[in-house]
Amino acid sequence: MARDKEETKAKILAAVGKLLAESGFRQLGVNAIAREAGVDKVLIYRYFENLPTLLQAFGQEGNYWLTVEELVGDESSIQAESLDQWMDVLLIRFMRDLQQRTITQEILRWELLEGNELTQELAQVRDRLGMDSLKFLNQKFAFPPDKDVPAMSAILIAGLVYLVLRSKVNSTFLGIDFSSVSGWQRIEAAIASLVQAVADTDEP
Amino acid sequence: MARDKEETKAKILAAVGKLLAESGFRQLGVNAIAREAGVDKVLIYRYFENLPTLLQAFGQEGNYWLTVEELVGDESSIQAESLDQWMDVLLIRFMRDLQQRTITQEILRWELLEGNELTQELAQVRDRLGMDSLKFLNQKFAFPPDKDVPAMSAILIAGLVYLVLRSKVNSTFLGIDFSSVSGWQRIEAAIASLVQAVADTDEP
DNA sequence: TCCCAAAGTCACCGTCCAGTGACAAGCTAT
């Protein structure tokens, strides 16, 4: 064989990603990884001690979330002039991005069942992304004092995450069809409606 | 032993519930169920053919969600006079109820990974509950024509479900502490803020 | 009373899993 330790390690890490994306974390065992990588499983133990350590290494490859900079992008090109419009833009970008990240989705599913090195890492980075985004928004627009914008964001983000995760397994939720583009368009429009709540001045 | 077929069947079904609530669906195998029920596993096959059929029987015991009637309860005792206030009440009741239903939570986790007899049943009943609630609300208050109230509800419900599911495994999300009462109070207050979006009349 | 079907018990199969010990092949520095 190639007899190259680094290459073998890379093949193992790549196999982890491929298996995660294709078959989910439930297929993610030492045997399956070795099979997928075309490598003897004993090498996994030699190079990564054990499975948790391997997952940790895989997690440190990173790039499971956008950074705030990537999320915002070219700030001047965004047509948003108020807190609610900005939240709308960022939430929709977040959702569309998450829909592309099959590995991240899989780790999020995992996180719902148990904590491990991978999910810890992901949760930490996600929280940082969320807090950074809130900080960014708060610098542009002071948050209304009578509203808990972080908590409201938490609900909205959680909702989007859940809908994205669920759409892979079940195509309808509350009568909305997530296998069609129009279903997601309804969700995006609903986000725009919901974020107006942060702009609400509260006279009836 | 007791030599009572119906009692044995009941013990098996009870063991399914106990295992689900305590250890989650990943421990839910034929061997574990038999062990928990104190029954030979061969009886599971005799009385329930196989595991899917057993799960189906367990699912048909029902009572994994409130009905609309239970959710609304004594209508006259609710101090809500508008669509947003009603949604606030119902969403918070829904969330508090879900927090008590550990088995339902577990099936919801399961649903995110794969479909089976149990998750199908649960999803169907949940959708019906959601749609019935929306119908109930729409009879009391006509939905604003420029807002997609069902889609907005879907996001909010999804968000609450995700936060409840996640709180069992990880105590913080976006800097909010879900191990404390005050964290959940923030969420409940945020729901009240968010539902105002359905009442928004859209002049700036 | 006894007999037979229902209820329950026991031992087993093949398959997958994580993990390990012993060994073969190949590269490199002396």
Add this chain to the structure above:
DNA sequence: ATAGCTTGTCACTGGACGGTGACTTTGGGA
């Protein structure tokens, strides 16, 4: 060239799993 370390291969263990065949026990109807 060869000694010694690294890389890779192979075969194995012990345990859990779903599932099955063959048995013993028990209770109620004839």
